[in-house]
Amino acid sequence: MPTIQSITIIPSLPDRLMPLMTIARNLWWTWTPEAIHLFQDMDRELWERCRHNPVSLLGTIEQPRLEQLERDDVFLARMEKVQRELELYLKAQTWYKKISKNRDDGIIAYFSAEFGLHESLPLYSGGLGILAGDHMKSASDLGLPLIGIGLLYKHGYFQQYLNPDGWQLETYPSNDFYNMPVSLVRDKEGNPLTVHVKLEGREVHIRVWSLNVGRVKIYMLDTDVPLNSLSDRQITSYLYGGSLETRLQQEIVLGMGGIKLIMALEQCPSVCHMNEGHSAFMAPERIIQIMRKDGLSYNVALEAVRATSIFTTH
Incomplete structure (x- = not known):
C-alpha cells in the first residue's frame, strides 16, 4: 500500500x-x-x-x-x-585550539561503515565500529575539526537469541530514527538535504542525518527515500548484509556520496581518513571533484588525494 x-x-x-x-x-x-x-x-x-x-x-x-x-x-x-x-x-578551550592558535586548517573527514558509540545506537557489529566510536569521542575531547561520515542503517546488525529448543537464532530489529538522537540535515531553504550517486546509470537519492558526539558531528547517509526504487531504498538496510552487489552499492554510497555531502556542506577537507576499505570510492570521487573545482589534471589531482588520504586497516 x-x-x-x-x-x-x-x-x-x-x-x-x-x-x-x-x-x-x-x-x-x-x-x-x-x-x-x-x-x-x-x-x-x-x-x-x-x-x-x-x-x-x-x-x-x-x-x-x-x-x-x-x-x-x-x-x-x-x-x-x-x-x-x-x-x-x-x-x-581545547588542545587543538591551543596548538592551532585558531588558524583554519580545514576539516578532517573520517569515513567508517560502522560507528560503535552506544548500545542505544545499534549501528555497529564489533571492533571496527568501537574503534570508530572511540575515535570520534577522542576527537571531541581534543577539539579536532573532524566530522564523521557513515551509513544510517534501518536494521543495522543482527541480535542473537535462543529459541525454546536451544538453537541460536538472529533477528534484525528495525531502527526508529525518530527515537534516536539523529536529526535530518536541511539545506538553506529548510528542505531535507539530499545528495545523489549514479548506480548503473540510475540516480540514487541519499538523505542525510546528523548526530552530535560532544563537539563533533557524524553525518549518516540513508537511501530509504521514497524517490528511490524499492531495491535502492534497501541499500542502507543492513550492516554487512545482502549480496556482494549490495555491499558494493553501500561502499559507493559511503565513499562517493560522502564526498558529495562534504561538497554540499561547503566544507573543504584537508585530510580524508578511511577506517578500512569500505569507503575506498571516496578517493576517485575526490579526484573528480578536485579536477572539476580546481581545473587540475588527473595526475596532479591523484597526487593531491594520495598525499591527503589516511587508511586504517583491521
Whole structure:
C-alpha cells in the first residue's frame, strides 16, 4: 500500500524539563555518569526497556511522572547542573585550539561503515565500529575539526537469541530514527538535504542525518527515500548484509556520496581518513571533484588525494 502522508509525533516535555532533550541529543551524556544517572532515575524500569536510550525514554515516559519531576527541586537542580556541564564542555578551550592558535586548517573527514558509540545506537557489529566510536569521542575531547561520515542503517546488525529448543537464532530489529538522537540535515531553504550517486546509470537519492558526539558531528547517509526504487531504498538496510552487489552499492554510497555531502556542506577537507576499505570510492570521487573545482589534471589531482588520504586497516 503506498504511503499517502508521513506524520512524526514529537513528545511534549514540560518547559522546565526541556534541557533533558538537549542533553539526550548529544552523546556527551554517554561518557558522563551524572547525565546517565539523571535519565536512569527518571524511571529505572523504563530506562532498561528503552535499552538506555534517553530519546526513547523521554518519548514514552508517562505524563504524571513528568509532572512529578517538574515539581522535584532536587531533580531540577541535578538537571541544571548537567546542562551547565554540557555547555561548559562545548565552550571550553581545547588542545587543538591551543596548538592551532585558531588558524583554519580545514576539516578532517573520517569515513567508517560502522560507528560503535552506544548500545542505544545499534549501528555497529564489533571492533571496527568501537574503534570508530572511540575515535570520534577522542576527537571531541581534543577539539579536532573532524566530522564523521557513515551509513544510517534501518536494521543495522543482527541480535542473537535462543529459541525454546536451544538453537541460536538472529533477528534484525528495525531502527526508529525518530527515537534516536539523529536529526535530518536541511539545506538553506529548510528542505531535507539530499545528495545523489549514479548506480548503473540510475540516480540514487541519499538523505542525510546528523548526530552530535560532544563537539563533533557524524553525518549518516540513508537511501530509504521514497524517490528511490524499492531495491535502492534497501541499500542502507543492513550492516554487512545482502549480496556482494549490495555491499558494493553501500561502499559507493559511503565513499562517493560522502564526498558529495562534504561538497554540499561547503566544507573543504584537508585530510580524508578511511577506517578500512569500505569507503575506498571516496578517493576517485575526490579526484573528480578536485579536477572539476580546481581545473587540475588527473595526475596532479591523484597526487593531491594520495598525499591527503589516511587508511586504517583491521
